[in-house]
Amino acid sequence: MPDTGLELRSLISKSGTLELSLAKVAVPEPADDQVVIKVEATPINPSDLGLLLGPADMSSAKVSGSGDGVKVTAPVPPSTLTMLAARLDQSMPVGNEGAGTVVKAGASPAAQALLGKTVSTVGGAMYAQYRLRKASDCMPLPAGTTAAEGASWFVNPLTALGMTETMKREGHKALVHTAAASNLGQMLNKICLKDGIPLVNIVRSPEQAKLLRGIGAKYVVDSSTPGFHDDLVNALVETGATIAFDAIGGGKLASQILTAMEIAINKSAKEYSRYGSSIHKQVYIYGGLNTAPIELTRNYGQAWGVGGWLLTPFLQKIGREGQGPLRQRVVNELKTTFASHYTKTISLSEVLDPRNIAVYNKRATGEKFLINPNKA
Amino acid sequence: MPDTGLELRSLISKSGTLELSLAKVAVPEPADDQVVIKVEATPINPSDLGLLLGPADMSSAKVSGSGDGVKVTAPVPPSTLTMLAARLDQSMPVGNEGAGTVVKAGASPAAQALLGKTVSTVGGAMYAQYRLRKASDCMPLPAGTTAAEGASWFVNPLTALGMTETMKREGHKALVHTAAASNLGQMLNKICLKDGIPLVNIVRSPEQAKLLRGIGAKYVVDSSTPGFHDDLVNALVETGATIAFDAIGGGKLASQILTAMEIAINKSAKEYSRYGSSIHKQVYIYGGLNTAPIELTRNYGQAWGVGGWLLTPFLQKIGREGQGPLRQRVVNELKTTFASHYTKTISLSEVLDPRNIAVYNKRATGEKFLINPNKA
Numbered sequence: 001m002p003d004t005g006l007e008l009r010s011l012i013s014k015s016g017t018l019e020l021s022l023a024k025v026a027v028p029e030p031a032d033d034q035v036v037i038k039v040e041a042t043p044i045n046p047s048d049l050g051l052l053l054g055p056a057d058m059s060s061a062k063v064s065g066s067g068d069g070v071k072v073t074a075p076v077p078p079s080t081l082t083m084l085a086a087r088l089d090q091s092m093p094v095g096n097e098g099a100g101t102v103v104k105a106g107a108s109p110a111a112q113a114l115l116g117k118t119v120s121t122v123g124g125a126m127y128a129q130y131r132l133r134k135a136s137d138c139m140p141l142p143a144g145t146t147a148a149e150g151a152s153w154f155v156n157p158l159t160a161l162g163m164t165e166t167m168k169r170e171g172h173k174a175l176v177h178t179a180a181a182s183n184l185g186q187m188l189n190k191i192c193l194k195d196g197i198p199l200v201n202i203v204r205s206p207e208q209a210k211l212l213r214g215i216g217a218k219y220v221v222d223s224s225t226p227g228f229h230d231d232l233v234n235a236l237v238e239t240g241a242t243i244a245f246d247a248i249g250g251g252k253l254a255s256q257i258l259t260a261m262e263i264a265i266n267k268s269a270k271e272y273s274r275y276g277s278s279i280h281k282q283v284y285i286y287g288g289l290n291t292a293p294i295e296l297t298r299n300y301g302q303a304w305g306v307g308g309w310l311l312t313p314f315l316q317k318i319g320r321e322g323q324g325p326l327r328q329r330v331v332n333e334l335k336t337t338f339a340s341h342y343t344k345t346i347s348l349s350e351v352l353d354p355r356n357i358a359v360y361n362k363r364a365t366g367e368k369f370l371i372n373p374n375k376a
Numbered sequence: 377m378p379d380t381g382l383e384l385r386s387l388i389s390k391s392g393t394l395e396l397s398l399a400k401v402a403v404p405e406p407a408d409d410q411v412v413i414k415v416e417a418t419p420i421n422p423s424d425l426g427l428l429l430g431p432a433d434m435s436s437a438k439v440s441g442s443g444d445g446v447k448v449t450a451p452v453p454p455s456t457l458t459m460l461a462a463r464l465d466q467s468m469p470v471g472n473e474g475a476g477t478v479v480k481a482g483a484s485p486a487a488q489a490l491l492g493k494t495v496s497t498v499g500g501a502m503y504a505q506y507r508l509r510k511a512s513d514c515m516p517l518p519a520g521t522t523a524a525e526g527a528s529w530f531v532n533p534l535t536a537l538g539m540t541e542t543m544k545r546e547g548h549k550a551l552v553h554t555a556a557a558s559n560l561g562q563m564l565n566k567i568c569l570k571d572g573i574p575l576v577n578i579v580r581s582p583e584q585a586k587l588l589r590g591i592g593a594k595y596v597v598d599s600s601t602p603g604f605h606d607d608l609v610n611a612l613v614e615t616g617a618t619i620a621f622d623a624i625g626g627g628k629l630a631s632q633i634l635t636a637m638e639i640a641i642n643k644s645a646k647e648y649s650r651y652g653s654s655i656h657k658q659v660y661i662y663g664g665l666n667t668a669p670i671e672l673t674r675n676y677g678q679a680w681g682v683g684g685w686l687l688t689p690f691l692q693k694i695g696r697e698g699q700g701p702l703r704q705r706v707v708n709e710l711k712t713t714f715a716s717h718y719t720k721t722i723s724l725s726e727v728l729d730p731r732n733i734a735v736y737n738k739r740a741t742g743e744k745f746l747i748n749p750n751k752a
Contacts, residue, residue: 080675082642083638083639083652085642085645086642086645250674255669262459263458263459266458266459266461266462269461269462276459278688285674285678286678288674293631293672293673293674294671294672295669295670295671295672296669296670296671296672296682298661298664298667298669298684299456299459301684302661302662302684302685302686302689303684303686303689305681305682305684306672306681306682306683307680307681307682307683308674308677308678308681309678310679312654313654
């Protein structure tokens with residue numbers, strides 16, 4: 001085993017420059033309750049890009065050096081620096097989740113039991129060749145499951161389950177999902193089909209609609225067609241969905257969904273309410289595919305809400321007890337419901353290749369990269 | 377006592393015309409547990425205007441007839457009719473709250489006890505000369521309190537108390553209020569001063585700022601000045617307010633408030649969070665002074681929410697038990713904390729005078745009309 005390993009770092013300077021580089025760091029010695037994972041698979045999720053690239057203008061990125069000494073720099077708009085105050089001039093490791101082989105283990109029985117095993121973990125800094133973790137923070141993968149198959153075990157599966165769970169906990173009986181042909185969206189369809197939850201999928205092209213119908217989706221509406229609004233209202237009347245999870249954020253879509261929900265509710269209303277229907281309509285925004293402002297045209301009464309939704313606060317809210325069954329379900333259905341599909345597997349230095357950045361930074365539906373930090 | 381009384385009616389036809397008129401209706405006979413109130417004071421609140429005028433274009437209003445036979449008609453934009461489906465072609469009585477003298481009472485002791493008393497009530501159809509109510513829905517005013525003093529006992533006082541109550545129940549320690557020099561805003565200042573709650577008042581002119589400072593407001597920021605953003609951030613740092621109640625709705629203000637809250641929170645943050653601060657920031661929109669779309673520029677992480685807030689659902693949520701102390705406080709402080717000020721007292725037919733409509737429909741800060749349906 002080598003003494004050092006590479007770790008991807010993102011730094012935004014006070015003067016407004018993003019710098020991506022690979023740091024050479026010592027392979028750590030585990031304490032009694034710790035293990036060292038040789039990371040073999042870690043995905044690039046949209047939720048990683050905020051830390052990795054920040055608000056930098058990647059179309060103006062410059063590359064210097066080569067191999068492990070490669071560096072990418074790009075300008076960060078000065079207006080955004082205030083919001084980044086707490087990370088400025090700090091070299092930040094990146095990567096939410098991943099999987100690999102336990103190559104060193106501390107003296108405790110729990111740590112020793114993991115030696116040689118393929119495990120998944122979550123907690124940042126996974127874009128690295130070696131990662132030190134507590135044994136209790138590692139999830140051993142079932143026999144026959146590869147690191148690549150277990151790499152995306154956390155963010156997407158728990159986000160999708162978090163959506164149906166939030167739906168139930170907040171008293172709704174069906175849900176709407178946008179950018180619905182994404183990896184996450186396909187997972188959500190599998191969950192909803194399995195659990196009998198009506199799901200209205202909003203997609204942006206006929207190809208995406210076809211893809212979802214192919215995996216059994218019943219309600220698919222295409223926002224690129226002229227009949228979008230009416231199709232959406234009809235699907236909402238049929239399903240009774242009053243909560244939506246929106247990956248797009250900017251523009252008018254959130255407002256259009258609330259309007260369609262209100263119309264669908266009023267179609268079955270018996271009495272006029274001067275303030276609109278009293279049934280609460282909610283759109284949670286969990287992504288930012290469109291970073292333009294959200295535009296809300298309020299023609300849906302007063303019983304509405306729009307807000308941010310994020311996995312971590314949701315998990316904190318439901319606590320260890322609420323999380324247990326969700327995590328167990330992911331492990332049980334890792335090769336079926338929660339299978340991820342990747343376009344390409346790249347090395348750490350390839351993460352810094354502008355041609356790759358241009359692809360994964362598009363956050364395009366269906367494009368998903370997996371990093372193997374130990375790829376030769 | 378006459379056999380009939382006048383009652384103001386609002387009707388929107390399927391063909392898209394608003395018609396305001398005065399109906400002549402029989403003065404009802406009370407059942408055992410009912411009373412008849414001769415209504416002497418009932419305010420025109422912004423919350424009444426939605427039912428009274430709907431989305432009609434009042435600049436194109438036409439008047440016909442005169443005296444009690446007066447009729448006002450105005451066009452309603454066809455695009456809004458879908459939302460109004462449940463009220464179309466129905467003659468709707470109007471008026472949320474009011475006060476007057478009990479002139480008839482049913483046989484029950486509770487009803488008889490109210491005979492001759494000045495009482496306040498809430499529940500719609502108050503823009504009428506006589507109103508039938510259950511005795512238990514009437515609140516006798518303390519001796520020496522006039523109908524005019526007790527007319528606005530419900531909507532504004534409970535809305536203002538609902539704001540500080542919501543703030544507490546949702547775990548915030550200070551609040552922001554917009555259009556803060558309104559009748560309601562002045563009440564809120566009195567409540568917050570009395571209860572020691574830090575309140576950030578956002579106003580739209582130096583005159584309004586002066587008015588609020590005159591009644592003891594400590595934090596007043598004026599959105600018409602170039603220093604607005606910085607002043608707001610400073611006030612949020614000092615108060616720690618993370619919830620706002622916004623009467624304006626349309627435009628960028630809600631988003632500006634969330635941005636300023638995030639900056640204020642980050643000023644004291646010790647660690648960078650890639651998703652922005654984890655402290656939830658909330659803007660509740662309870663009015664629509666600006667009916668333009670709300671524009672949300674998300675530079676405040678994921679822990680945020682924007683939504684409608686309305687008195688009735690809030691009261692339902694806290695239940696009778698939660699409401700008791702709030703209602704009692706209003707009665708106790710009717711001439712102090714909860715005193716309302718009116719620009720003008722008008723008759724029912726004067727409500728239909730286009731010159732008056734032009735004034736009360738502006739919803740201008742400081743302009744508030746009181747109706748005396750029995751005004752000679």
